[in-house]
Amino acid sequence: MDSATQILEIAERRMRQVGYNAVSYRDIAAEMGVKSASLHYHFPKKEDLGVALVRRYANNFRAHLAASTNGEVDPQTAIAAFVDICRHALTEQHLVCLCAVLGAEAPGLPHPVTIEVKNFFNDNIAWLAARYEALGFKGAIDHARTTLALLEGAMIISVVNDDITIFNAAVKSIQEKLT
């Protein structure tokens, strides 16, 4: 794993725990065993790191989605795969969605970072909407919107409570509509 990737890996995990401003170049460098000046070679400004972080996260998310739904997968299973990505992060890593954290502090982030977060939300609403549409839902776009909002909110509350009960309730609600 090259340095740039390692930086992104560490920064993502930390930001998903404590937010953008609470993560410093020093912290990341210390965990890597290098000096903070080295990070500036790869990401000159923190804004550059933030943008790269969200882009990579969005791409990885899309890749996981594609891997879980390759071949001819029915829309119902595809939506379940979407939910499972969130569940996996929550149960295996105790992490919420990167964009839930950054979205919560969006007005305080460098504008280019906020734009990436916004894109993540809209891209995934569109992805979900296409599946709801394929299932013949009336108001597919609104079902997509509530599904994403529900997952993002439930992840946050679940981590605060250190209890996935609320996430499970959210999943149940999504699944009930699918049947």
Next chain:
Amino acid sequence: MDSATQILEIAERRMRQVGYNAVSYRDIAAEMGVKSASLHYHFPKKEDLGVALVRRYANNFRAHLAASTNGEVDPQTAIAAFVDICRHALTEQHLVCLCAVLGAEAPGLPHPVTIEVKNFFNDNIAWLAARYEALGFKGAIDHARTTLALLEGAMIISVVNDDITIFNAAVKSIQEKLT
């Protein structure tokens, strides 16, 4: 308005925009026209300010709820009042719930602050659950959980998008279940 209240007022608005770590004593003091040292007289440590902030927010939220549902109000109207408090903050002030923001960065906050955030979530889930129960809902507690998660998530995404469409979709989803 006394100084302590003024500090809380300014700190709340700013933290609901940019998060806990991005708000400094200096910023708040500058907006008040005083020096940052003065703030430490009222709230010696930032953690004290954080705790007071969430407690006041939770109390105000509860007070607004009580004011909107005084007398004999049916549970359906009570839940609608809950939703309207969120809507009002979003449309009139472009602010999300304080606990949505702090919840997103919870593992990085002083522990006493996180506890207050956790209490806010649990208190309001209980409040909503009591209303769903009164309406005869099966799994009232899970309906309460999804309602809160949905509102919190929708507020975040709405602010990022500067568009209340997603919040409106969330409200529609809550209302549909109530009919």
Next chain:
DNA sequence: GTCTATAAGATGATAGAC
């Protein structure tokens, strides 16, 4: 209650050696 003054430490960032 608010001020001045000050402290110790963190922060993002850069220049230049290796």
Next chain:
DNA sequence: GTCTATCATCTTATAGAC
């Protein structure tokens, strides 16, 4: 690519005068 060295600035926080 990573290092040392350095920077200006910001951060929370305290002591003591008014």
